[in-house]
Amino acid sequence: MPTPVLRSLHVRPVKSLGGSAPAEAAVEPWGLAGDRRWMLIDATSKVVTQRQHATLALASAAWLPDGAIRVSAPGREQLDVAVPEPSSTVVGEIFGTKVEAVPAGAAADEWFSDHLGEKVRLVHLDDPAHRRPIDPDHALPGETVNFADGYPLLVATTASLDALNSLIAQGDHADEGPLPMDRFRPTVVVDGTAPWAEDGWKRLAIGDVTFRVAKPCGRCVVTTTDQLTAERGKEPLRTLARHRLIGKKMVFGQNLVPEGTGTLRVGDPVEILERTER
Numbered sequence: 001m002p003t004p005v006l007r008s009l010h011v012r013p014v015k016s017l018g019g020s021a022p023a024e025a026a027v028e029p030w031g032l033a034g035d036r037r038w039m040l041i042d043a044t045s046k047v048v049t050q051r052q053h054a055t056l057a058l059a060s061a062a063w064l065p066d067g068a069i070r071v072s073a074p075g076r077e078q079l080d081v082a083v084p085e086p087s088s089t090v091v092g093e094i095f096g097t098k099v100e101a102v103p104a105g106a107a108a109d110e111w112f113s114d115h116l117g118e119k120v121r122l123v124h125l126d127d128p129a130h131r132r133p134i135d136p137d138h139a140l141p142g143e144t145v146n147f148a149d150g151y152p153l154l155v156a157t158t159a160s161l162d163a164l165n166s167l168i169a170q171g172d173h174a175d176e177g178p179l180p181m182d183r184f185r186p187t188v189v190v191d192g193t194a195p196w197a198e199d200g201w202k203r204l205a206i207g208d209v210t211f212r213v214a215k216p217c218g219r220c221v222v223t224t225t226d227q228l229t230a231e232r233g234k235e236p237l238r239t240l241a242r243h244r245l246i247g248k249k250m251v252f253g254q255n256l257v258p259e260g261t262g263t264l265r266v267g268d269p270v271e272i273l274e275r276t277e278r
Helices: 054-058 106-116 158-169 237-243
Strands: 005-009 024-028 038-041 060-063 069-072 079-081 090-094 097-103 121-124 153-157 188-191 201-206 209-218 249-258 262-265 270-275
Touching (some): 005 262, 054 106, 090 121, 106 121, 153 158, 153 209, 158 188, 158 249, 209 262, 237 249
Antiparallel strands (some): 005 188, 024 262, 060 069, 153 249, 201 270
């Protein structure tokens, strides 16, 4: 089998929005540079994602050189949102964890509230090195994460997607497939592996940067959301529940924690440094 390579990189500056696929991206301790440094919270200060609002899939954010973002959606005027001054913070709750963040301001709040038809606020993670620790069951002391679901990076492989689509084609909702990789919202996508090879990875290197595999990624309703239309279906959760149930989680992809910093480039070789014992 050929040497696995990095197929693509994905940076989504605002949690649950679309983003970009750059040719290279810097790895910071808490994730790819520019990735998920912003999120939306509701009137109760809880995070707002595609789980509650599928139409977030129709909005996207571009990361600008100074850390600001440009948000857009069909039929809406673009809005540039500057990095807010960290003069005061609010507390947002992301999956049961309270995190301090800086409000983006009234213009951004109004833009997103109009898009969703619900009052929301946009907040910025000003100090990712200290604000949000990774789950200590799967982290070393001091490791932190941006506003991703739980871990700095998520790796998926094209071979596993092909295998999953083959299973979907044999199921009750074959008309929903094949599914594109964007349903799974990875940060790094790898070519040239066997299907499900990532289940056995413990440590890997992409180019010059090494990563520890924290745990498999359990999937939710977001994967059933067409990222171009915001329409929901049954797949891939129906097929994952039948074929990829690990414990109580429907699994696709692996969560990664960087062991250092550096720059990833599309085409970088991927080396498996350590595998789990089976």
